[in-house]
Amino acid sequence: METVNNEYYSFQVNLQGMISLLSEHLYSNPGTFIRELLQNAVDAIAAFRQLDEHLIGDIRITLPDAGPAGNPFVFQDNGIGLKENEIHEFLSVIGESSKRKSAEDARTFIGRFGIGLLSCFVVSDEICIETRSAFDATGFRWTAFNDGRYRIETLQETMPVGTKVCLTPKKSHAHLFRPENFIPQIKFYGDALPEKITIRTGKEEKVLNEQPPVWLHPDTSKEALLQMGKELFQTSFIDAVRLRTEAGECEGVLYILPYKTQFSARQHHRIYLKRMLLSEADNGLLPSWAFFVKMVVNSNTLSATASREFFMQNDLLRAARKEIGKALKSYLKNIRNIDFEIYQKIIQIHFLHLKAIAAEDTEFLSLILDDLPFETNKGFRTFKDIREHFPVIYYCADYEEFRQVQRIAEYQGALVVNVAYTFEEDLIKKIKGMQPELNIREMSSSKLLETFTDISEDEKKAYRAVLKKLEQYTKPFNCVMQLKYFAPADTPAIFTRGDEDFTSATIKKIKANDNPFAGALGSIQQRAEAVNTFCLNMNNGLVKNLLTIDDDYMLQAITEVLYVQALLMGKYPVSEKQLLLFNNALHSLLVMGMKNFIQI
Numbered sequence: 001m002e003t004v005n006n007e008y009y010s011f012q013v014n015l016q017g018m019i020s021l022l023s024e025h026l027y028s029n030p031g032t033f034i035r036e037l038l039q040n041a042v043d044a045i046a047a048f049r050q051l052d053e054h055l056i057g058d059i060r061i062t063l064p065d066a067g068p069a070g071n072p073f074v075f076q077d078n079g080i081g082l083k084e085n086e087i088h089e090f091l092s093v094i095g096e097s098s099k100r101k102s103a104e105d106a107r108t109f110i111g112r113f114g115i116g117l118l119s120c121f122v123v124s125d126e127i128c129i130e131t132r133s134a135f136d137a138t139g140f141r142w143t144a145f146n147d148g149r150y151r152i153e154t155l156q157e158t159m160p161v162g163t164k165v166c167l168t169p170k171k172s173h174a175h176l177f178r179p180e181n182f183i184p185q186i187k188f189y190g191d192a193l194p195e196k197i198t199i200r201t202g203k204e205e206k207v208l209n210e211q212p213p214v215w216l217h218p219d220t221s222k223e224a225l226l227q228m229g230k231e232l233f234q235t236s237f238i239d240a241v242r243l244r245t246e247a248g249e250c251e252g253v254l255y256i257l258p259y260k261t262q263f264s265a266r267q268h269h270r271i272y273l274k275r276m277l278l279s280e281a282d283n284g285l286l287p288s289w290a291f292f293v294k295m296v297v298n299s300n301t302l303s304a305t306a307s308r309e310f311f312m313q314n315d316l317l318r319a320a321r322k323e324i325g326k327a328l329k330s331y332l333k334n335i336r337n338i339d340f341e342i343y344q345k346i347i348q349i350h351f352l353h354l355k356a357i358a359a360e361d362t363e364f365l366s367l368i369l370d371d372l373p374f375e376t377n378k379g380f381r382t383f384k385d386i387r388e389h390f391p392v393i394y395y396c397a398d399y400e401e402f403r404q405v406q407r408i409a410e411y412q413g414a415l416v417v418n419v420a421y422t423f424e425e426d427l428i429k430k431i432k433g434m435q436p437e438l439n440i441r442e443m444s445s446s447k448l449l450e451t452f453t454d455i456s457e458d459e460k461k462a463y464r465a466v467l468k469k470l471e472q473y474t475k476p477f478n479c480v481m482q483l484k485y486f487a488p489a490d491t492p493a494i495f496t497r498g499d500e501d502f503t504s505a506t507i508k509k510i511k512a513n514d515n516p517f518a519g520a521l522g523s524i525q526q527r528a529e530a531v532n533t534f535c536l537n538m539n540n541g542l543v544k545n546l547l548t549i550d551d552d553y554m555l556q557a558i559t560e561v562l563y564v565q566a567l568l569m570g571k572y573p574v575s576e577k578q579l580l581l582f583n584n585a586l587h588s589l590l591v592m593g594m595k596n597f598i599q600i
């Protein structure tokens with residue numbers, strides 16, 4: 001293929017377009033220039049420190065005065081500065097950076113893309129930089145305009161080694177330079193920096209980071225770390241765990257939250273890169289199961305993306321995450337022996353997250369299993385309590401199933417565990433494998449129904465008349481009457497809600513399983529959609545006697561009492577109307593009893 005006119009052309013960069021791209025898309029907040037200036041100053045000091053290891057970093061910021069004749073905005077460092085050729089090479093070429101000459105540079109410097117300085121154009125139409133290199137006696141002034149022009153002058157006056165950035169705030173962004181906005185931002189990004197940051201407003205001068213961050217000091221007590229966590233996140237954490245990784249050279253503190261969190265909840269953290277704040281998002285440093293943790297952490301060797309708001313998702317980050325996960329697990333494994341009170345608090349609040357971990361870690365599971373609480377039809381119980389008190393441990397892996405089954409199980413005195421979360425089902429199966437001596441069985445409504453036996457054809461004939469009467473009594477409650485044999489015999493009746501039990505779905509399921517019981521359920525299926533079921537237990541002596549009673553008045557009263565009693569036993573809400581019915585029926589029975597009418 002031939003080029004038109006046999007010529008090559010160069011791409012042109014529209015600087016205004018670049019600025020708007022950076023300000024509106026890449027950098028999420030207009031205060032980004034503060035972070036970029038700070039980071040350039042820190043990098044310049046780090047570069048100088050390679051020549052003079054005793055250099056004490058000094059960053060001085062002057063905020064502009066309100067009046068037109070007041071101080072301009074100046075951001076000054078005592079870093080390595082720039083020679084004239086470096087000004088042309090690095091400052092004046094977008095995308096060029098002096099910080100990626102060697103592999104070692106990535107360890108030393110935060111910047112690498114050569115675009116950070118452009119963020120100053122978001123807040124100022126002009127950038128003026130005075131700089132003197134550590135290798136030069138002369139200083140230079142570089143003035144750049146947002147239309148792409150720049151100018152270099154030799155400074156007549158002497159200046160110390162370092163760099164001074166002067167900006168003239170745009171009217172629209174002048175508020176960002178006011179002390180009340182600027183100081184919190186610079187503190188936010190620079191509170192952990194080792195370089196001294198001094199800020200001057202009017203005639204006042206103040207050092208912003210006098211104290212080094214306590215969380216980076218290895219001798220800081222747990223109390224002091226907790227206190228710091230409280231100030232930082234306004235939360236009284238359960239515990240503070242020191243953290244150190246080889247990959248990414250991370251160092252910091254993991255805080256255990258004192259409240260329950262959702263699995264999808266995103267926590268705010270404080271993530272630093274080379275001691276400058278990078279982000280409050282977790283950035284993939286925490287394992288996916290660690291939702292109950294907040295962290296303050298600094299990494300010396302992970303890499304930031306160009307937006308400087310995230311870490312690059314690479315192998316090093318993954319290795320660091322693995323180490324953090326390991327450290328957290330090892331803490332959880334040990335805390336039981338170190339501080340049982342803290343351990344119990346963690347279990348009580350974060351058991352769901354711990355179960356998720358235990359489902360994948362057998363050693364961890366065996367350590368905490370007995371203390372883990374499970375939701376059962378008899379309330380929350382620890383596994384120890386469950387295995388000690390119930391010879392058979394039933395479980396339901398589906399919440400709807402659990403809701404259906406728990407009531408019937410309740411009548412039968414059985415214990416059913418709700419393992420609706422996927423990892424809980426995995427967990428219970430794992431426990432089954434680990435402790436085969438335990439009788440752990442899956443339960444479902446269809447399985448429970450299978451334990452109910454229909455009455456015989458002869459019995460149906462014999463009880464047809466009385467059943468008709470009973471149906472009339474329960475009709476106002478939208479109830480289907482049934483006579484079945486089921487355990488335990490001392491439960492006279494059970495109630496199940498139409499949408500919970502004998503639904504067409506359940507019946508379909510039983511049919512699909514080729515269950516011989518399905519035929520017996522056929523008649524119910526037609527009425528199944530909305531109606532409730534009131535099922536009398538033919539194993540129960542009282543029920544058997546009830547069916548032989550001739551007195552309609554008494555038959556109705558006993559039926560109504562049994563009905564409300566079944567509601568109560570199944571933990572269904574009892575309406576005022578039903579309670580009134582119960583009282584009236586009981587009253588009738590008492591009256592009849594007193595007249596010595598009851599002979600059962």
Ligand SMILES: Nc1ncnc2c1ncn2[C@@H]1O[C@H](COP(=O)(O)OP(=O)(O)OP(=O)(O)O)[C@@H](O)[C@H]1O
Nearest residue numbers: 040044090091097098111112113114115116117163
């Ligand atoms: N305060 C400073 N002292 C010395 N050199 C500086 C200073 N600020 C900027 N520079 C020079 O200007 C270059 C461009 O700076 P810029 O902030 O645009 O990008 P960077 O810091 O290299 O990379 P990044 O875009 O990742 O921040 C730097 O590589 C550095 O050589």
